[in-house]
Every structure is written in structure tokens, then in C-alpha cells.
Amino acid sequence: MTKKIINGKKYDVETARLVDRWTYGNPSDFYYQDEMLLCKTTGEYFLYAQGGPLSDYRTYSSPTSWGGGEDIVPFTLYQAKCWAMEHMDGDAYEAEFGEVEE
Incomplete structure (x- = not known):
């Protein structure tokens, strides 16, 4: 899923600008997570995320098991x-959101 309509608005990973990306583990890990903060041309932000069967993005695949999954979150x-404060360094944060007071 790289495109999703949510509340009448389109969120498209292919046309949005990548602000930053955070990953945990590698794709073969059950706990693997990959999150991308994206910005639409309208200035709206959204998260595109995917992960393994024990990640925050897991999906229910059968009565006794979970699988990997993905989601788009406005x-x-x-x-x-x-x-951004949790996953980006100070320079990258200020480049995106403006200078922060000391």
C-alpha cells in the first residue's frame, strides 16, 4: 500500500516528500520496523510505516498467527x-520546522 484515502484526502507515498526515515532491525526480524515521515505538497504530514509480525504494524493473518504489515497514518x-524530536537530529529538525529557542 503506497496510496490510501483517509477522510476524503489522498495520502500517496510516491508523490510526497520524504522528511526523514527511522528503522529498527532488519527486514527479516520479527520486530523490524520502518517508519517514514512524509510531507504532502499541501504541507500535511503523514507517516508511512511497515514492520514484521511482532512490530507495531503487524497484521492478524490467521486465528493463531500474525504477519507483517504496513499503514499510512495522517x-x-x-x-x-x-x-521528529524523537527520531531526527537537531539540525534536521530545524531545517524542517524552523529554528527552536535555546
Whole structure:
């Protein structure tokens, strides 16, 4: 899934600008996670994420098992900044969201 319509708005990974990316583990790990903070041409932020069967993005695949999954999640500006503060360095954060006071 690289495109999703949510609340009447299109979120397309292919046309959005990549702000930053965070990964945990490698794709063969059950706990693997890959998150991309993206920005639409309208200035709206969203998260495209995927992961293994024991990640936050797992999917229910049968009555007794989980599989890997993916999701697109719209973000408010506040949510995008929170994600960025956790995963980006200070210079990258300020390049995206503007200078922060000391």
C-alpha cells in the first residue's frame, strides 16, 4: 500500500516528500520496523510505516498467527514534530520546522 484515502484526502507515498526515515532491525526480524515521515505538497504530514509480525504494524493473518504489515497514518503538525524530536537530529529538525529557542 503506497496510496490510501483517509477522510476524503489522498495520502500517496510516491508523490510526497520524504522528511526523514527511522528503522529498527532488519527486514527479516520479527520486530523490524520502518517508519517514514512524509510531507504532502499541501504541507500535511503523514507517516508511512511497515514492520514484521511482532512490530507495531503487524497484521492478524490467521486465528493463531500474525504477519507483517504496513499503514499510512495522517499526522497533525504537532504529531509530526513529536515524531521528529524523537527520531531526527537537531539540525534536521530545524531545517524542517524552523529554528527552536535555546
